[in-house]
Amino acid sequence: MKILVIPDVHLKPWMFRQAAELMENRVADKAVCLMDIADDFGKQYNMQCYRDTYDEAIRFAKRFPNTLWCYGNHDVSYLWQKKESGYSPLAPKLVCTKLKELKEALPDERQLAYIHRIDHVLFMHGGLSEAFVRKHLSAGAYEHTDRVIRKINEFGPEQIWDPVLSPIWFRPQWWVTREEMYLPDQYLQVVGHTPMKHIEQTFDCLISCDVFSTETDGTQYGSEEFLLLDTETWDWRGVKGNSEYKTD
DSSP states (O other): OEEEEEOOOSSOTHHHHHHHHHHHTTSOSEEEEOOOOSOOTTOTTOHHHHHHHHHHHHHHHHHSTTOEEEOOHHHHHHHTTOOOTTOOTTOHHHHHHHHHHHHHHSSSGGGEESEEEETTEEEESSOOBHHHHHHHSOGGGTTOHHHHHHHHTTOOHHHHOOTTTSTTTOOHHHHOOGGGBSSTTTOEEEEEEEEOSSOEEETTTEEEEEOSOBOTTSOBOSOOEEEEEETTTOOEEEEEOOGGGOOO
8 A cells, every 4th residue: 555654744734735735646545644733943822823734634634534643742742731842832722622623533533543554564653662562561462563553552641651662752763773673574664753854764664754844943954755655565755745835
């Protein structure tokens, strides 16, 4: 299956318009959004930007109802009242309301979760480590991936608000070995969370695609490409959206 991955959004509603056009042009069978829809440098008080971005996300969800959504740390920080960098003191009620609207727009509320699997590819915001799975699940469940995902997707802040190992926080690009990833011989992980200059594949079992994030002054940091991935062959490439949508 060909998947279009929408990485960390951070108050860029035009990303959903670009992705919608790519989906209309049938570049992929399905989209997966790695979220972090909320928050960006210097926008803590721009409630119109928060509103516009979540509205575009909801519009995309209705237009492409089979899309999968992966919670990011900036999304759940509002649900759980956890202060995160860029957290807006004005936005909690708005973000919680819009996340509820997003979930209600989906044919199946399970489409909004921490982790999704398609074939032998795992999609999530940060990454899944062997240590996190062994810490929170029984040894007998370790290699039963669907059971692992189902259990993790039921977790709350006690397990998930872990800034080192949680699948919404983990940064495997920085300091781990291939062997510390969850079942690296069996699964490819597709993640955002860590800003990258370009989409990169590491250890052959990890693709990092947070290439829309910005510098602290708002200037472009990454290549602003969407990941287009074949979940059967693991072949991938970056695809650009229409720059005319960048009007926000």
